[in-house]
Structure formats: C-alpha cells, structure tokens
C-alpha cells in the first residue's frame with residue numbers, strides 16, 4: 001500500500017500506467033488477512049439453493065464503506081462471481097439467480113473464495129473446497145415441478 | 157465556394173479542416189476509454205458486479221478489472237496529453253473560458269436553433285454551449301482520474317470512502333453532459349448536421365456547416381489562410 005501511495009506522484013502515474021494495472025494487494029503476508037469457507041464442507045454435496053458460510057479476519061461491507069468483500073466463484077473462474085459483503089461468519093443462502101450458477105452442470109466442482117479490498121483488488125487471502133453439485137436432488141428445495149435428474153442444474 | 161488547399165491534405169471543394177490528426181486521435185482514444193469506463197462503472201454502481209457484462213464475456217475479464225485497466229489507460233492519456241500536447245489542451249481551456257455578454261443572445265436562440273440551424277452569431281472557436289460543456293467535461297474527467305487513481309492507491313479504508321464519493325458523484329454529473337455532447341456532436345439534430353466530421357475521418361467539414369455553427373472561427377481561419385497565401 002505504501003508503494004501504491006508513492007505512485008500517486010505525477011510521474012508515478014505515467015510509470016504505473018505504462019506498467020499496466022496494479023493493485024494486487026498484500027498477497028501472502030504473514031499475519032495478513034484471512035478468509036475460509038466454513039460451509040459447505042470439503043467433499044460435501046450441494047443442492048441449490050445452498051447454504052454458504054465464509055469467515056474472514058476482516059470486516060466485510062459494500063464498496064462505499066471502504067471495507068473488504070469476498071468474491072465467491074466456481075472452478076477457479078474469477079470472472080464470474082457472487083459478491084459477499086455481509087454475513088461474515090454467518091450462514092447465507094446462494095440462490096439459483098446467482099451468476100455463478102448459470103449453466104453449471106451437476107458433478108464435481110471447486111468452490112473458491114477470494115478476499116478483496118474495497119477496490120476489488122485481491123487482498124491476498126483465498127480458500128477453496130471441492131464439492132459435488134446436484135447429487136442430493138438438483139434444485140428440488142421448494143421447487144414446484146420437483147424434477148429429479150442430472151441435467152444442468154437450472155434452466156435460464 | 158472556395159477551394160481549400162490544406163497542407164498535408166488534398167484540395168477539396170467546399171470543405172474546411174477543423175481538427176488535425178493528433179487532436180482527432182487523442183479525442184478518439186479518450187472517448188473510447190471513457191465509453192468503456194462509463195459502461196463498466198455504471199455496471200458496478202448498479203450492483204451488477206460479478207455478473208459479467210457483454211464486454212466482460214467478450215474479453216474474459218471481470219468488469220471491475222476492465223474498469224481499472226482502462227482507467228489507467230485514461231490516466232495515461234491525461235498525462236500524455238499534458239506532456240505532449242500542452243498547447244492544445246491549454247487552448248481548449250482558454251478558448252472555452254471566454255464568455256461575452258453577446259453570447260447570452262446565442263443561448264436565448266439555442267433551443268430553437270438546434271432544430272432550425274439559425275443560431276445567433278458568436279465569435280468563439282467553440283460555440284457558447286460547447287464552451288461550458290468543455291470546461292465541465294475537463295473538470296469532471298480530472299476529478300474522475302484523480303479519484304480513480306486514489307481508489308486504487310488506497311484500496312480501502314476511510315480515504316477510499318471519500319474517493320469513492322467523489323468518483324460516484326463525478327460520474328452522476330459527467331454522464332448527462334457526455335450524453336448531451338454525443339447527441340449534439342453526432343449531428344443527428346438538424347442544427348448540428350455535419351459537425352461530426354470535424355473530429356472524424358479527415359477532420360474536414362462542409363463550409364456551410366462550419367459557417368452555421370462556428371461563423372467567427374471560419375472567417376478568422378479564412379483570413380489567416382488568405383494571409384498565408386499572400
């Protein structure tokens with residue numbers, strides 16, 4: 001962060017601009033911020049909507065609070081994610097309209113989380129669990145047509 | 157109609173060069189980056205973060221990442237503009253900061269003239285409305301670049317909250333001005349027909365369009381050209 005502040009000088013602006021996009025946080029510092037997936041458990045099965053719980057050493061909040069937030073995504077693809085900015089250490093529900101669930105097929109997947117600074121850059125803490133989607137009866141919770149099967153989890 | 161012999165360009169009847177290549181390229185680079193920044197910035201503000209926009213899908217990068225990278229492109233353009241085109245930028249601001257009493261008449265006639273093309277005469281290089289828009293856009297773009305770099309530099313915390321407020325409110329103010337500028341500059345309104353050519357392709361517009369929108373500028377330019385030809 002200190003080096004970033006120095007980049008604020010006028011010449012620094014150009015130098016950093018030419019070097020490309022920075023802002024990749026304080027990755028890997030000892031005693032730095034932490035994030036961990038509490039639920040679902042490693043190797044668990046997941047049916048939608050599913051309960052998700054994350055625990056971070058940092059206060060979470062929307063961007064305009066200046067607090068951290070968590071990006072939740074699947075299979076390492078961090079371009080599509082659910083933003084978690086409240087409920088640190090509390091179970092929350094991930095519903096079918098979450099962008100991460102669009103077009104996701106039943107089967108084995110990895111759930112990833114990445115702790116983010118308010119400016120969306122990585123804060124240097126990540127976690128992941130391997131789970132199986134759909135095995136417990138795809139999306140049947142509260143569903144009206146209650147179809148079983150191992151097709152895509154959702155129709156959009 | 158006169159025949160224009162432009163240095164560096166073929167003679168073309170009835171047209172006049174308003175902006176040269178460096179200004180046109182700079183303008184294009186700024187507006188392409190601004191369009192991407194407005195689209196991705198609004199996407200984030202409207203709570204769509206994580207849900208990839210068409211642009212994010214096409215590039216495979218998240219909207220927030222695209223925004224920050226293109227933000228740096230715009231910051232780089234601002235620095236490059238100051239470093240390599242200080243005269244042009246200074247002229248833009250100085251020529252925009254002039255307002256004469258007679259310009260009030262131009263404003264009074266403007267709402268109708270947009271449709272009829274019968275603008276009141278003004279003497280500026282830019283018309284009075286354009287002058288105000290130029291100043292507002294330069295000021296807000298500067299605020300967006302400075303607060304954007306600030307957001308990135310502090311990443312979070314109390315200073316971030318302030319940069320975020322400046323960034324957001326500048327966006328709210330900037331967006332309608334830019335949309336108005338695009339509407340006018342695109343030349344779809346009858347009064348401004350043809351002006352888009354002043355900044356595109358050869359930067360050459362029809363003399364009759366120039367005479368309608370920037371009459372004083374056209375006359376001064378003709379005098380200078382005449383003087384140069386001897």
Ligand code: HEM
Nearest residue numbers: 063119193194197198200201227228300301304305307327
């Ligand atoms: C035309 C210029 C720009 C516009 C219209 C614009 C607009 C926006 C908007 C609306 C947001 C979302 C703010 C929020 O809801 O929290 C945002 C975020 C952001 N912008 Fe810009 N921006 C511009 C230029 C820049 C520049 C030059 C940078 C510098 C690198 C930058 C860096 C950022 C960063 C890091 C964020 C993420 C933090 C946040 O969400 O507040 N922006 N921008």
